[in-house]
Amino acid sequence: MTQSREVRLKDRPVGLPSDRNFEIVTVTLSAPGPGEVQVKNTWMTVDPYMRGRMYAGPSYSAPFNVGEAMTGGAVGEVIASNDPALKPGDLVRSFMGWREAFNAPANQLEKLDTMGLAPQLFLGAAGMPGLTAWAGLMRVAAFKPGDTVFVSGAAGAVGSMVAQIAKLKGGKVIGSAGGADKIAYLNSIGVDAAIDYKAAPDLTKALLAAAPEGIDVYFDNVGGGHLEAALNAAKPHARFAICGGISAYNNIGATPGPSNFLLIVGKRIRMEGFIVSDHGDMAKDYVPQLAAWVKEGKVDVRETVAQGIENAVDAFLKLFSGGNLGKMLVRL
Amino acid sequence: MTQSREVRLKDRPVGLPSDRNFEIVTVTLSAPGPGEVQVKNTWMTVDPYMRGRMYAGPSYSAPFNVGEAMTGGAVGEVIASNDPALKPGDLVRSFMGWREAFNAPANQLEKLDTMGLAPQLFLGAAGMPGLTAWAGLMRVAAFKPGDTVFVSGAAGAVGSMVAQIAKLKGGKVIGSAGGADKIAYLNSIGVDAAIDYKAAPDLTKALLAAAPEGIDVYFDNVGGGHLEAALNAAKPHARFAICGGISAYNNIGATPGPSNFLLIVGKRIRMEGFIVSDHGDMAKDYVPQLAAWVKEGKVDVRETVAQGIENAVDAFLKLFSGGNLGKMLVRL
Numbered sequence: 001m002t003q004s005r006e007v008r009l010k011d012r013p014v015g016l017p018s019d020r021n022f023e024i025v026t027v028t029l030s031a032p033g034p035g036e037v038q039v040k041n042t043w044m045t046v047d048p049y050m051r052g053r054m055y056a057g058p059s060y061s062a063p064f065n066v067g068e069a070m071t072g073g074a075v076g077e078v079i080a081s082n083d084p085a086l087k088p089g090d091l092v093r094s095f096m097g098w099r100e101a102f103n104a105p106a107n108q109l110e111k112l113d114t115m116g117l118a119p120q121l122f123l124g125a126a127g128m129p130g131l132t133a134w135a136g137l138m139r140v141a142a143f144k145p146g147d148t149v150f151v152s153g154a155a156g157a158v159g160s161m162v163a164q165i166a167k168l169k170g171g172k173v174i175g176s177a178g179g180a181d182k183i184a185y186l187n188s189i190g191v192d193a194a195i196d197y198k199a200a201p202d203l204t205k206a207l208l209a210a211a212p213e214g215i216d217v218y219f220d221n222v223g224g225g226h227l228e229a230a231l232n233a234a235k236p237h238a239r240f241a242i243c244g245g246i247s248a249y250n251n252i253g254a255t256p257g258p259s260n261f262l263l264i265v266g267k268r269i270r271m272e273g274f275i276v277s278d279h280g281d282m283a284k285d286y287v288p289q290l291a292a293w294v295k296e297g298k299v300d301v302r303e304t305v306a307q308g309i310e311n312a313v314d315a316f317l318k319l320f321s322g323g324n325l326g327k328m329l330v331r332l
Numbered sequence: 333m334t335q336s337r338e339v340r341l342k343d344r345p346v347g348l349p350s351d352r353n354f355e356i357v358t359v360t361l362s363a364p365g366p367g368e369v370q371v372k373n374t375w376m377t378v379d380p381y382m383r384g385r386m387y388a389g390p391s392y393s394a395p396f397n398v399g400e401a402m403t404g405g406a407v408g409e410v411i412a413s414n415d416p417a418l419k420p421g422d423l424v425r426s427f428m429g430w431r432e433a434f435n436a437p438a439n440q441l442e443k444l445d446t447m448g449l450a451p452q453l454f455l456g457a458a459g460m461p462g463l464t465a466w467a468g469l470m471r472v473a474a475f476k477p478g479d480t481v482f483v484s485g486a487a488g489a490v491g492s493m494v495a496q497i498a499k500l501k502g503g504k505v506i507g508s509a510g511g512a513d514k515i516a517y518l519n520s521i522g523v524d525a526a527i528d529y530k531a532a533p534d535l536t537k538a539l540l541a542a543a544p545e546g547i548d549v550y551f552d553n554v555g556g557g558h559l560e561a562a563l564n565a566a567k568p569h570a571r572f573a574i575c576g577g578i579s580a581y582n583n584i585g586a587t588p589g590p591s592n593f594l595l596i597v598g599k600r601i602r603m604e605g606f607i608v609s610d611h612g613d614m615a616k617d618y619v620p621q622l623a624a625w626v627k628e629g630k631v632d633v634r635e636t637v638a639q640g641i642e643n644a645v646d647a648f649l650k651l652f653s654g655g656n657l658g659k660m661l662v663r664l
Contacts, residue, residue: 257592259588263605
């Protein structure tokens with residue numbers, strides 16, 4: 001019988017979550033039933049969107065239930081199988097993160113073809129965040145070579161892929177991030193300008209200094225002052241892919257929208273929100289392309305890794321204080 | 333020699349404009365020079381977008397100059413001609429409003445083919461406001477038959493055309509306006525629901541009561557609480573055509589954007605600002621269609637008419653207190 005620790009939502013956070021909103025519980029797994037396999041997770045992901053699932057109200061994914069283990073992306077190894085489709089040793093991707101091991105029907109798991117990539121990349125650059133970057137940039141924002149692209153949260157899991165894809169596709173890229181390490185990383189991946197928003201007294205000025213003629217595309221991961229600066233610096237007919245607004249995820253009560261929203265009219269800006277799950281059809285083109293870029297050394301994928309399920313909550317919380325360079329992952 | 337009164341911008345309004353920001357001056361026109369004609373305006377238009385031109389900063393049309401006559405759409409009659417292209421008695425449309433008469437090069441004027449419509453309609457339903465409605469609904473919002481459309485300012489020059497076009501094209505229409513007369517008008521043109529926003533304690537509730545399954549399209553003339561209600565009531569993948577935000581045009585300082593802006597992500601909403609001048613190519617389809625609808629009695633065009641240039645400023649100011657049903661016009 002396998003023991004597994006899992007992270008449960010103890011109560012719904014109000015404002016910034018803390019350790020006290022979660023608890024770790026050890027459960028015992030029975031042997032997998034007919035059609036089932038048992039999986040030992042080796043990697044799980046923590047992502048900003050999970051904050052939305054901690055609210056009771058409707059979000060774009062179902063809310064977590066209080067008192068139950070949370071869910072999320074994970075990569076693991078089959079350790080016992082009661083189904084011919086999977087055998088012990090097989091690598092699988094699932095939505096059964098936030099736990100060390102689990103039983104599940106084999107047909108609900110994805111047997112992973114890593115294409116020679118490290119497995120955990122399928123939770124990051126080759127997974128949901130990478131596809132988010134690709135779909136948001138190429139489809140939602142309709143990126144064209146020569147576009148000037150501003151991406152906020154540019155040193156994060158999604159933003160760092162937006163920046164690198166836009167460079168590889170012939171764009172000019174301005175990335176914002178907080179702190180010297182992230183700015184150094186952005187410069188190392190070849191962005192045309194990196195803005196340390198924690199050090200910039202006026203984000204609009206900094207953006208216009210980097211892009212005096214304005215921006216064609218804004219990829220928004222942050223919201224708030226970043227979105228206002230992007231509106232101020234937008235060229236006519238600019239396209240904004242609104243991916244998220246981490247600056248507001250923990251706000252209590254209403255968050256004022258951009259105070260210069262009406263620039264959308266005079267500049268004829270198109271803003272479009274999107275969710276990666278609508279764009280799964282693009283994975284078949286994107287993932288092999290990403291694998292090729294990684295092999296050719298054209299993409300520099302960074303990870304910030306926490307060790308052990310006991311540190312998963314802390315890793316999640318660090319997303320909201322900028323404590324990750326690249327993809328935040330938990331190795332189990 | 334012709335005498336003409338014209339309305340000049342005396343100084344730039346701060347907040348809500350008043351009479352004191354304008355002055356009426358009488359000028360004397362010389363005879364038209366070579367290639368010129370002299371026109372006596374019979375109708376001029378006042379429109380909300382003109383408020384933006386009273387600011388010094390860049391807007392989407394050039395700012396008015398202090399001390400000079402303002403400009404805007406007008407319809408008039410040629411009273412003297414020094415160019416073979418136009419002869420006395422010809423009806424012309426120009427951008428030389430806010431004055432009783434003017435000289436201008438004949439090649440800068442549009443000789444008007446009224447298609448049997450009243451001339452002043454070419455400042456309203458068959459002019460810029462009507463084309464704004466058509467382009468915003470059909471192109472920007474990509475209206476499809478069966479869509480549920482919410483339009484704010486629905487009894488105004490643009491909104492009333494949005495409502496009627498959407499109904500004629502097979503949509504369900506919810507319109508908002510302020511006051512019993514406007515609501516009666518909206519009901520008379522066959523909207524599916526009319527919301528008196530001045531009487532509705534909760535706009536989101538009122539909108540969801542009218543459209544329990546949500547809205548597909550929002551045509552925004554108002555901004556503020558209307559935009560927030562539309563975000564709350566939007567179906568997934570709703571399209572918002574952002575035409576204007578009259579609720580904020582006279583604000584001093586920054587105007588908070590919609591406090592529920594982040595719904596754009598979860599609902600994958602597309603918001604697009606637009607200006608009618610980008611869509612002039614659509615006039616060749618729209619204007620004959622509108623003329624046919626008017627002749628068939630399928631469109632009910634309303635006007636609120638002020639008399640004389642001395643009342644033009646007052647007519648303009650009334651736009652911001654909801655003092656117009658349909659198109660606000662000045663008969664000269």
